[in-house]
Amino acid sequence: MSTTWYECKVKYRKTDETGGQKITTEPYLVDALSYTEAESRINEEMAAYISEEFKITNIKVANYAEIHPFENCDRWFKSKISLLAYDEESGKERKTNMYFLVQANDVKEAFDNTMGIMQSTMGEYNIPAVSESPIMDVFPYFSGEEEDLEKIEKFNALKASRPEVVAEAEDTMEFAVEEETAS
Template sequence: MSATWYECKVKYRKTHDSGEQKVTTETYLLDAISFTEAEARINEEMAAYTSEEFLITNIKVANLSEVHPFENSDRWFKSKVSLIALDENSGKEKKTNIYMLVQANDVKEAFENTSQAMDNTMGEYSIPAITESPILDVFPYFSGDEEKLEKFNATEKSENKEESLVEETELK
């Protein structure tokens, strides 16, 4: 099941490093089932983020196929990826564009991270465009549950290895 990503614009009074307060509008990305859930989740996330009043000025469905976070990166880039397929009827190349959000520190690293994200792709592709995104942060839906699932899977694998070792020892 693929996620539906929502871009949420939030307007609030932000205190800058100089101590000066300015009204700013920032964009956040989160996955949700509906606009209603997206609104509820951005309210929850922003309440934890700021004690100031805030206003949600816009929520829209983001045109993104995938989101790829990378460690030690602080900005988000939108990568346009053209998937290249051969049209069997006409014999011509057909390009289908998808958009990915990739975390990186600069455009060069965003290109490398996009290529890394596309490593398991069987077909041909090209990356015709990468632009810095205004998105400040991404809030995935199951962030805590995924860690629990990974720990569960790792524990289960280690238990299976132990069982195999015991069986091998008993056979000898």
């Protein structure tokens, strides 16, 4: 059975960097069997993060075929993958599009992560678009069985890891400048 992802928009009062409060609406993704379950799950998940009142303003089925968290990444990107298939009867090439939600730090890394995911694909494909997604967080469903506990721990560890801040290396290279002689 394939996973159905629901995009849930949550409206709440958020404190910004200056300490002021503003009302914001942010999209989240939950794995659920129905709209009712999606609403119940997003209420449960958001109650853990938001202490004040919040409102679910919209729930819709998201068109993601797969969700891929990556270590040390803090944003979600939508990758469009075009699968190419040759139809022998008509003699034409057919293109089928699907979308992945991939975690990365920038568009190039999202493209590289998508290429890594598609590496084992036998068929022809191309990646015509990668764009930053407004999705703030992803909440997959796990049944609570022992196998699922390991999966949720792994998923959450990947999702929660933050990018490593690499200190810029000091440039210690010296260049000798040769003076040109006039001929």
